[in-house]
Amino acid sequence: MDKNAITLQIEKSLDRGIDQKIFPGGAVLLQRKGMSDITVYRGRTGYATDDEPITSDTLYDLASLTKVVVTLPLILLSVQHGKLSLTDSVVTHLPEFGEGPGKSEKEQIKIIHLLTHSSGLPAWRPFFIKGHGKREYLRYIADESLIYKPGENVVYSDLGFMLLGFVLEEIWGEELDALAKRLIFRPSGMTRTTYLPLEQASLKECVIAPAEEGSPFEWNMAKQFLMQLDAVQDPRAEEWRAALDAFSWRKGVIRGHVHDCNAYHGMGGVSGHAGLFSSLEDLSLYMRIWTSADAPVRMDPILRAFAIRAQTGQSVPRRAVGWEASAPGGELAQIAHGCTGGDLLSEQAFGHSGFTGTSIWSDPVRGATLITLTNRVHPVVNTNMNAWRRSHHNVVFGTIQPVGTS
Structure with a gap:
């Protein structure tokens, strides 16, 4: 299919999401090997x-893309610089993490477990209603019991x-x-990628897509x-209830501040899980790290190949x-779950x-x-996004x- 025909398909896909509110x-960029990029704004x-x-x-609030645009490559570059190993126990670098319940099991959690979401830690907690800052968050996470054994x-x-x-x-x-x-943005030429965009004078001409009006989704x-x-009948319920009752939620449309409440209230806008803002063109520069042999940020090719390979068996x-892996041949279990x-x-x-x-x-x-x-979170979170996203892809x-076929 030629460039114009593909562009038309992308335009129709975005228009369908817009028409369905x-x-x-939205903005879409398609990179194809040996061919010119296709960029669509609607x-x-x-x-x-x-x-x-x-x-x-x-500029868009990237939400969890922060995990693979910031945290993942920095961890891998840390491996290349000899600052850690993927098999290191987390408590080696964060001793406080082992001071809560289940110390012996938490000592078994390795960096690779965190990267593959197989550590046994729960998915989410509203820590932001209790406190803020790195030390308090580290203590809150340490106080959490694991919901399964590491790697299980x-x-x-x-x-x-x-x-x-x-x-x-x-x-x-x-x-x-x-x-x-x-280590990542400046070498890659990513001039429109940052945490806390409202504090960056160089981005004052950029328009930031708005997010939710207040935070009703996370309140729920x-x-x-x-x-x-x-x-x-968890004994912590009363403490959490008092914190929730006393918490002051954001009012009005969120624009330029991270949507995620743990990142915003708890971590001051900068976190390993969320907080990053970027543009379509900057992300295309970033992806050269994963798709090009001559990217300005050099990722060891063996380490890069390992990072994009499925690590969690049949789960x-x-x-x-860091990344989500696809299912081989459209594996039924994966399709039923809904690969993004x-x-x-x-x-x-x-x-x-x-x-x-x-x-x-x-x-x-x-x-x-x-x-x-x-920005499907504006002005409220639209739950039809997942179905549209799969159809769009x-x-x-x-x-x-596929490359090499006609």
């Missing part, structure tokens, strides 16, 4: 008539990537945002968490190192999604990388033949 606008940043159209200057299962965990961010700051003696700028998550504590969704990259990916494909409506998927067999940025990847 899943998001007000819609506006919001639903008001005076909201700006999406352009190359539009896969549960996607923000807590694990918070810990990885803490590890990075400890071993480098440098703040996470400064470290990312020095916090209430559900409290209900779970009540259901099992679904399958996890690579859709149904047409090869077994070599890898990717990740962000809660705000962002995603990156790359398929070496097709020689293609697809970057999609939307199917439509676009379905236009690209």
Whole structure:
């Protein structure tokens, strides 16, 4: 299929999401091996008539893409610099992590377990209603009991990537945002990628796509968490209830501040699990680390190949190192669970999604990388995003033949 036909398919896909009010606008970039890039911008940043159209200057809250754009490459570069090993116990670098319940099991948690979401840590906790800062968060995570033994299962965990961010700051003696700028963004030419974008004078001309009005989605998550504590008569329930009742939630539309409450309230906007803002073109520069042999940031090719390979056996969704891995041949269990990259990916494909409506998927067999940025959390979280995302990936990847075929 020629470039114009593929561009039309991408435009139709974005327009379908806009028409269904899943998001007000979006940006898509498709990179194909040996061919020119395709870039599409559709819609506006919001639903008001005076909201700006999406352009190359539009910045998006990447949400969990932070995990693979900041934390993952920094950990791998740390391995190359001899500052840690993927088999290191987490408590080697963060002794406080082993001071809570289940010390012997937590001492078995390795860096690779955090990267593959197989540590046994729970997925999410509303720590932000209790306190803030690295030391308090480290204590809160240490106080959590594991929900399974390390390596036994896969549960996607923000807590694990918070810990990885803490590890990075400890071993480098440098703040996470400064470290990312020095080792990844600046060498890659990523001038529009940052934490805390409102504090960056160089980005004052950029338009930032708005997020949710207030934080009703996480407010409901916090209430559900409290209900779970009540259901099992957890003695911590009263402490959590008092903290939730006293908490002051954000009002008005969130724009330029990270949507994720743990990152915003708890970590001051900078965390290993969320907080990063970027543009479509900057992310295309970043993905050269994973798809090109001559990227300015050099990733050891053996380490890179290891990082994009599935590591968690038959667990679904399958996890690579940091990345989500596709299922071989559209494996039924994976399709039933709903791979965020859709149904047409090869077994070599890898990717990740962000809660705000962002995603990156790359398929070496097709020689293609697809970057999609939307703000499906504006003005409320739209739960139809997952279905649209899978359809979008199917439509676009379905236009690209595997490399070497006609």
